[in-house]
Each structure stands twice: as C-alpha cells, then as structure tokens.
Amino acid sequence: MSEYYFRTADLSVGYNGKTLIRDITVSLRAGEIMTLIGPNGSGKSTILKSITRHLAAIRGDSFIADASVGAMSYKELSRKLAVVLTERIKGELLTCWDVVSTGRYPYTNTLGLLSPADREKVAAALESVHAADLADRDFTAISDGQRQRILLARAICQEPEIIVLDEPTSFLDIRHKLELLSILRSMAKEKGITVIMSLHEIDLAQKISDKILCVRGETIEHFGTPEEIFRQEIIDSLYDIDAGSYDITFGSVELPRPAGTPRTFVISGCGSGIPVFRRLQKEDQPFIAGILYTNDVDFQVARHLAAEVVSEAPFSPISEETYQRALTLMKTCDTVICAGVPIGESNRRIADLIEAARSLGLLREA
C-alpha cells in the first residue's frame, strides 16, 4: 500500500461526456482534510460528485487504500465513504434519530432493522455532534445549523473511512460554522477519518485544511498545503479579486479603497488607525496613512484601504527620507487626523510630524 490513503489519478470530470476539468491528481494521507476552494460554478461540486461516484468519471479514477472506486460495488463503497450533500434530504415524518439511523443502512439485515449495537452507534454519533437532545425532534422542524450536524452524524454513523461534504457551512451563522468545522477537525484527527469538502469561506479553509485544491478552469493549477496555496497572487487570481481585497495573513476581506486624490492624512499606530480608516472608507474619502511600521497592525489594514502608505521597516528609527516624504504628502492634504500613537525612542519623528501639522493648521484630533 502506498503511503497515501486516498488519491486520484488523472481524473477527468464533467457532465454528459463533456470534460469540465481534466487530469486531477491529488493524494491524501488518512485523517487529512482536503478542501476544494474556487469561485462559484468552477466545478467543485462536479469533482466531489465524481469522487463519490454520483457522476461517472470521464477518464481516470479515484482510489481508496489502493482500491479503485470505479470498480467497487455501491455496497462496498458505502462502507468506506459517506456523504453530506447540498440537496435536501427527502422523506417525510422522520425524526432526527431516524435520519441518523439511515447511516446504518450498509450494516443492517435484509429488512433494515436496527440491532441494539446499531442503536448504540446512532446514539454515539448524535453525541459526537452534540445533538443528543435533538433525537426525537422532527427533522424538518430544526434549524439549518442543527440540520447540518444531524447530517454529519448520519455520515459518521455510516462508519466511513472518508467523508465527503459539499459546502457544509453554507447558510450557517458564524457560530455554527465554527462548531461544525471543529467537529470535523477533531473527527479527522481522533478517528483518522479522511475529509474531502468544498468551502466558500477561504479564511476557514486555510485554517482547517491539511491540503487545498484550487478549482478553476480546465486543469488544476494548485494543490498543496495551505502554506503553499495561500499566497496573495494565487488567491487573487483564483477568485479574480479586483474589487476589494483578501488579506492572506488574517483571512479578512476589505472593500475596495476609495478612489480619487487623497485629501486626508492619518497619523496613527498600534491599532488606533483602523476605526478611522474604516470610517473614511465608508465615507468614500481617499486618504494617506503614515508613518507606519510594516509590522504595525494599522499597516496591515492601511495597505488595503489607503491610497498611499508611508512606511518604515520595523525596529529602526524613522529615517530622514521617510520623514520628508510623509511631510511632503501631508502638505498636499486639507486635513490631518491624529488617531493617537505612543511615541518612543525610535519613532519620535512622528511627534515632529504632528507638530508640523499643527503649525500648518491642518491638525484634527480623532
């Protein structure tokens, strides 16, 4: 057996014989989490459906522990792979317990009756997603977050080696997103279940995944660890981000910076500038920020929102050149906002800058 538990080999996927994405080659170790990211309509679901065999692969194959998925019977596959799909579960008059218990299907007898051992496993699965109290509730009468947890419990109950989830966090609020993903994370690490899923929240994808697959266009350009994938240029081109920006380090999004000639200069530091930047951005006023050390938290936001940032390398005194540039830019502005900044040994030139602003009559305290 190879060191990889799950892999695809030159898998080509698509509908009705038409190839959408070709030559997908990925490999995962047992217990790893792979997340598919990419814009809407890029084919994430198509790839997932091909892995779960809801779609026939056009070419190539997937392998679970070196066994070809395409050659397995549905019955064999159902003992290895469970799914959480985007489509609604049909069926009527089902309690949550009933829904979870359908996960035992591959193991029950001809008539599908649950044994006491099956019942224990259903109860344990409900417990593992913190949904024991939902057991007797009507499945159609619970919230979206609860429903996703029940569907996950159903998949866990199937005792698979791999779980495939198509956008499991859609429609969930932030608390339920975090809850679901942390359940997935601990399940993968404790039980060694391999997880393959698609996510829209790339910030969460970065934090939960062991491997990331970028889906866009006809071939897969990027597959690797989050550290390899989360580079500004890869993410920007993957999603074609031109309005606003996505911050790789923090996974935060910013709306586009205001356009036009900046008429405001903001002096800040250690986070005091962020609320000011945001307010100016909302009022659609372009601004210049400075002087900021490149390790200052204000700098991380300013570089996305400010028309221009005057910056200095960390831990060194502000150079004369930087000071002069800030002063020149400041003089082109109508207003200087000082959001407050602690002055120390290395950044004392900022005090000079504030003084200059005051003598020019431009200064306004934030």
Next chain:
Amino acid sequence: MEQRSADNSILRRSRYTAVFLGLLIALAALVVWNINTGSVHIGVGEIARILFTGKGDDTAVGIVWKLRLPRIAAAAVLGGGLALSGFLMQTFFGNPIAGPFVLGISSGSKLFVALTMIVALRFVSFISSWMMVVAAFVGALIAMGFVLLAAKAIRQMSMLLVAGIMISYICSAITEFLIAFARDSDIVNLHTWAQGSFSGTKWGEVRIFTFIVLGCFLLVFCLSKPIGAFQMGEAYAQSMGVNVRRFRVVLILLSSLIAGCVTAYAGPISFVGIAVPHLVKLLLKTAKPIVVIPASFLGGAVFCLFCDYVARTAFAPVELSISTVTALFGAPVVIVMLIRRHGGRA
C-alpha cells in the same frame, strides 16, 4: 437520551400494533358485511351454514360462492394492489400525489386491454385471463414510458401530473372510440369494465390476480429496505449502497405490473393509490416502508371493500361504478393533503 428514545420506540410500536389490529378488524367486519348484503336477502345463519358446510338452498349457495365471495376477494386483493402500486409510484417520483390513475397508467392499461379484447374476439374468438394481464402490463409500461419522458423534460412536480392526466385523457378517448365502433356483442361488457367495477369476477380470475398481486406484495415487502433509502432521495440512496439505476427499473416494473393487473380485472379505479398510502402514513405517523407497505395493502383492501359496498347498495338495484365511489371518498383526502402541504410550506 437512550431512555427517551427507547420510550419513543415503545410508543411507536404500540401505535403500529393498534393500526394493524384496527385494519384487520375492519377488514373482517367488511367481509362479513359484504357477504350479508345484496339484492337477495340471505340470513346470517344460512350464510354461515353455506360457508362452513357448503350445504343449503341452491340459489343461495350460488349467490354466496359464485357472486359475493369472488367479488369480495377482488375488492380486497385488487384494492390492496392499487394502494401498493400508488405507494411505489409516490416513492419513485418523490411526489405524494403520484398514483396509477392520475399518471395515466391505468388508462394505458385500459386501452391495451380493450384493444386486445377487440382484436382477439374478432380473429381468434377467444380471450384468456393471461392475455388480458399481459396486455394491461404492456399498456401500463407504455404509459409509464410517456410519463418518464415527460418527467425528464419537466422537473416540476405539478406539471408531471398534468402530463399524466393528459395521457389518461388520450388513452380514455381512444378506448371509448374503440368501444363505440366495435360491434361485437361480447364487448357490451367492456363499457361497464371501462368505468371500473369488481362485479362478475370468477374464481379462476381470483386465482390468477391473487397470485400476481400477492407475489408482488411479498417482493415489495422484501424491498422495504432499499425503498426506505430511496425515499431519502436518489443521491443519498446511492451513497447508502443502493444501485439506484437498477432499483428504478425494479420499481417501475413492479408498480406497472400491479397497476396493470388491477386494471385488467377491475378497470381503472381512481384515488385509491393516493388516498390510502397517505391515510396510512397519517395513522402510523411514519413513512417507513416496512410498516407502510403492509398497512397500505390492508388499507387498500378495507377502502375498496367499503367503497364496493357503497357502490352496490347506495342506489340498489342500480350499481354505481367503483371509481365514482372511490373518488367521492378519496378525492377529498387528496385535496386536504394538498392544502396542508402548501399551507405548511407557505
């Protein structure tokens, strides 16, 4: 939680038992009631003597053994079959108002049976029960084929039914046309049959349809596990290990065979296929096939025995067509179901 779920399962089980007991008692009562009533009055004591010793007044023996009992058997077995066929079609289409009558399957069978009868009587002057069943089955499958084509083209549930109703009208129109132009005196009966009726059933026929319908019932019951998976939706069913493609074919064949067989013997009968499974699910408070399948079968038998009783006695000596009565009791159930479903969604 284990405790609560255990209590819940005891509650469920006693509910199932109660429903089954109720249905069995109703079935027994309706059988007795149906033997007892008719245009010729026969006392209870005499009926008991005829049934258990086979002796008695010759006319009375004839009425009970040759008229009333086969008719009761037809209403019970074919009624059960209709409900079963309806349940299978609802499962297949994922649509609670699908059934052999509304989808035009019964009418397709009717057309083919009429056609076979006319052709057979003209050229070979002989028609066997099996020929009728085969013709009905073929007709059912062809109508089903059209419904499936329509289902592929239109994804909307309600439009599927409209397509089925159109197919049903076309088939009925052609059947009427055939009957009107067929001069053979043997076809006089065809008209009554085309309206739906359990009357005139013979023991030889009872043997055949009981064999087919009960055989299908047993098969369907053995399939309750994959049917349950299928109810969750095809994608989930497949992930649970069901070979969906093959299973769809099995569902179509079984439901068409049952619907065809019923139509061959009793003509098209409306609403049993929709109303009975729905009522049964309401009573049982579950849609689990393993209980709904036998309960629907029993329920269909009870419902048709009751409706046949009304058809025979309401305006005696004039007999109503069975479809008139099943529609009278079945259609309101369907309407209430539709309103409740839409009310729930809005």
